[in-house]
Structure formats: structure tokens, C-alpha cells
Amino acid sequence: MSATRRLGVGVLGAHAWAEHAHLPGFAAYERCRRVAICDVVPERARALAERFGFERVYADAREMLADPEVEMVDVCTPTGTHRELAGAALAAGRHVLCEKPLALSAADAFGLARLAAEKGLRTKVGFTFRYSAALKQVKRWIEDGTIGEIFHVHGFQQNSQFLDPNFPLRQYDTEDPDGPLVPASIVGYGSHLVDLLRWLAGDFRAVSALMRNFVPERMVRGKEGLRRVPIDDGTVAAVDFRSGAQGVIQTSFIAIGNYPGIEIRIYGSKVAVVARLVTEFGVAETLHLARAGEVEFRPVELSADRYPPGTDVRTPWRELYYRQLARDWTDEILDEGPAENTFLDGAMSQQMVDAVVLSHRERRWVDLSEMPS
Structure with missing residues (x-):
């Protein structure tokens, strides 16, 4: 270096x-x-x-x-x-x-x-x-065989930012109150979950999804009064991975809990892990593990060197994760290291989001091979 x-x-x-x-x-x-x-x-x-x-x-x-x-x-x-x-x-x-x-x-x-x-x-x-120390540890466990064959992968996102209809919603490209549901939670937060699940468990084969609007009228930034905005407040999707693993993705604008509130659960043949990227009582993330034959998950404490200098698990999540992203990205360019989290990964995430939307609109399973690439 x-x-x-x-x-x-x-x-x-x-x-x-x-x-x-x-x-x-x-x-x-x-x-x-x-x-x-x-x-x-x-x-x-x-x-x-x-x-x-x-x-x-x-x-x-x-x-x-x-x-x-x-x-x-x-x-x-x-x-x-x-x-x-x-x-x-x-x-x-x-x-x-x-x-x-x-x-x-x-x-x-x-x-x-x-x-x-x-x-x-x-x-x-x-x-x-991706720059969570807990999720990086999960990735290591997958790669070194600790988790074993992956059976189930669950990605959940809790966020109640827009539960209150008087909290101004960002503007969306629609003025038709009776038009088709506009993708919102699946784009704003679902793209993160889609990327994380693909990064951890491999490529997707197919998806079946349902989007729904739960708060029909809201304030919108820059506009006056409550108005009907047909956005997806919540999306749930069943996912078929190419590996044969089963997956579930759930995103929400109105699920009570901490923003951004991401939780990843992976159940393998040897080990199950739960990584919660949820700030609770000043702690930005937690990691738990259970081995085959155990019925209780136990906490996993990560060493201080897993976090960027000047941070620890109590650092606010935005700074904690983005400090690591900035370091990894800068080192990758200056040291000509392996390329990770590239525009191709972004495109693959968007491909899955588009498949989720298509599945909802046509009420069917969508194979990823049908989507633009």
C-alpha cells in the first residue's frame, strides 16, 4: 500500500x-x-x-x-x-x-x-x-464452509418512516391517484436487500411477489394537503435461488421499528445466523449464531479491528458503514485490488427489482432469464 x-x-x-x-x-x-x-x-x-x-x-x-x-x-x-x-x-x-x-x-x-x-x-x-462488519463475517462463514449448504435465506426491512400520513413523502413520478401501483419500498430499500441476498447466497432463478399500498392518502413534499399517492408501502416476495435455496424478501415503509432496520437470516446445514443491522439502545448491529443440534442462538462479538479506525459498534450506522465503504473503494482503486460491488452488481439488483414489479403486475412467477440483461 x-x-x-x-x-x-x-x-x-x-x-x-x-x-x-x-x-x-x-x-x-x-x-x-x-x-x-x-x-x-x-x-x-x-x-x-x-x-x-x-x-x-x-x-x-x-x-x-x-x-x-x-x-x-x-x-x-x-x-x-x-x-x-x-x-x-x-x-x-x-x-x-x-x-x-x-x-x-x-x-x-x-x-x-x-x-x-x-x-x-x-x-x-x-x-x-455490504460494509457491515456483521455481514462481512457472515460472508466469511459462507465461503469457508462454516454454514454448510444454504437452505433458507430471509431478508427483512423494518422502517416506519411513512406510517404517519402527515409525514411528507418524497415525490414520485405519478399524478394519477387511480393508476397502477408505483414501486417504492421495493426500490428504496428492497434494492439493498436484493443485493445482500444475492451477494451472500448467489444468483436468483425466479421470484413471485406481491406489492401493496396500506396508507392511501399522504402529504407529499412540495405540495399542500393530503393526496392519494398509489405507491407500494410494502412488498413481500418468495425467491428461488439457482443453488436451490429458498428465500423471502420483505420491504416496508410502514413496518414499526428502527430505520433502516435490516435483518438477514441464513439457515444452513451446519449453522444458522441472524445479523440485525438495527440500531437498538445505541448499538448499530448484532450477530447471533446457532449450530446444528442447538435450539438457542448465542451472540457473536466481533473484535475491534473489524470496524474502521475511530469507530465501533456504537457509531451511528450511516458513518460506520460508509467509512468502511470509502476505505474499501479507495484502496481498491489505488492498490488495483479485486473489483467488488460494481455497476454489474447494481444492474443485477435492478433486474431482480424489475422482476418483482412484473410478478406483482402479472400475478405470476417470473424467471430472471425473462428480464433484460
Whole structure:
């Protein structure tokens, strides 16, 4: 590892998620050179640049992409802009980290993955929870055979952010109160679960899903009064893995519990594990394990070196996981290490999300081979 080489980082977007996750992650790692922040509201970018030690500010993405000292571009902007900005950054010859989803369709996401491969550039998706120490340990147990053959994989997400109809919902691209259900929880949080289950247990074969709206009228950001917004508040899906394992995915905007509240359960032939990425009583995550023949799960304590320097299991989850993401991503580029969590992974996640939506709309099992790739 080079002690002097630093990666020139440019961040597109100066909103809340950049402020609470991305920027603290880069600021905490000495191998990152904080070159620039770009936002359409320059004052917002300037305030965060001063706070996190970035050298300069741009109001136009094209100008930042032309900056020769920006080697890696972090796309941390609203969902509808991801495909265009990530594509522009790749076209400019920059390595790219992009928040999920990469695009609004799997076809467009696969297009970005192909563009990166053609240009020989590295990519990363903001799948924050891959950087959980607990889930990394589960991944090790799968790879070294500790868990054995995987039988069941369950991914649950509890989040009651939008249970209260007076809590403003982000805007969705629909104005038809009686139109088809708009994918929401399966995109906003389901994409994380889909990626985690595929990362841990392998590729999917088929899915059967049901989406439902439970809160018919809500406040919407930028609009007045309650209005009907037909979004999916909750999705549940049965999953057939290519390995033969069975899976369940459940996402929700209205399930009472801690945000983001992700829980992964894996039941194997030798061991069962439960990883809860749920902040409870100041602890960001817990890990439990049971061996064949046991009827009780026991806690697993991870050593301090499993967490980024300056953090521990009581660090707020956004900073805890994104510090690790920033370190892994920077080291991957500077040290030319193995590529992980790439745009291809983002496209595969979007492919499954699209299959879930299609399954709901057509009320049938959908084979993943039917989907764009």
C-alpha cells in the first residue's frame, strides 16, 4: 500500500445523504484527497466543502468532470439523475461510485456496466450495508464452509418512516391517484436487500411477489394537503435461488421499528445466523449464531479491528458503514485490488427489482432469464 498516493475525489450532490454518510467517509480516510463538491445550489456545496475540507466548489457537473484532479466521481444526487451523471462521469474517464439505483430500469443499468467495462474504469454502488462488519463475517462463514449448504435465506426491512400520513413523502413520478401501483419500498430499500441476498447466497432463478399500498392518502413534499399517492408501502416476495435455496424478501415503509432496520437470516446445514443491522439502545448491529443440534442462538462479538479506525459498534450506522465503504473503494482503486460491488452488481439488483414489479403486475412467477440483461 502506497503511503503517499491519494485519490482525488469529486462529489456530485450536497444533500442530506452526502452530508451524513458520503462526505464523513471520505474525510475520515487519509488516502482520499477531497478535491471538489458540485451542487446546483452553490451555497449548499460551499457550506459542506468548508465543513469537510474539500478544496473547491462547482455548480455545473460538466465543469467538475473536466477537473483533471478529480479521479473518482461520487454520484450522490436524486434517483432520476443517476444514469445521466454516472454515464457522463464514465465518458469523462473517471472511476465512479453511484448511489442506488443506478437507473430506473435494468436495461439502462446494464448499459452503464458495459460502458465502464469498455473504458476499463472501476465502479462501485452505494449498497451501504455490504460494509457491515456483521455481514462481512457472515460472508466469511459462507465461503469457508462454516454454514454448510444454504437452505433458507430471509431478508427483512423494518422502517416506519411513512406510517404517519402527515409525514411528507418524497415525490414520485405519478399524478394519477387511480393508476397502477408505483414501486417504492421495493426500490428504496428492497434494492439493498436484493443485493445482500444475492451477494451472500448467489444468483436468483425466479421470484413471485406481491406489492401493496396500506396508507392511501399522504402529504407529499412540495405540495399542500393530503393526496392519494398509489405507491407500494410494502412488498413481500418468495425467491428461488439457482443453488436451490429458498428465500423471502420483505420491504416496508410502514413496518414499526428502527430505520433502516435490516435483518438477514441464513439457515444452513451446519449453522444458522441472524445479523440485525438495527440500531437498538445505541448499538448499530448484532450477530447471533446457532449450530446444528442447538435450539438457542448465542451472540457473536466481533473484535475491534473489524470496524474502521475511530469507530465501533456504537457509531451511528450511516458513518460506520460508509467509512468502511470509502476505505474499501479507495484502496481498491489505488492498490488495483479485486473489483467488488460494481455497476454489474447494481444492474443485477435492478433486474431482480424489475422482476418483482412484473410478478406483482402479472400475478405470476417470473424467471430472471425473462428480464433484460
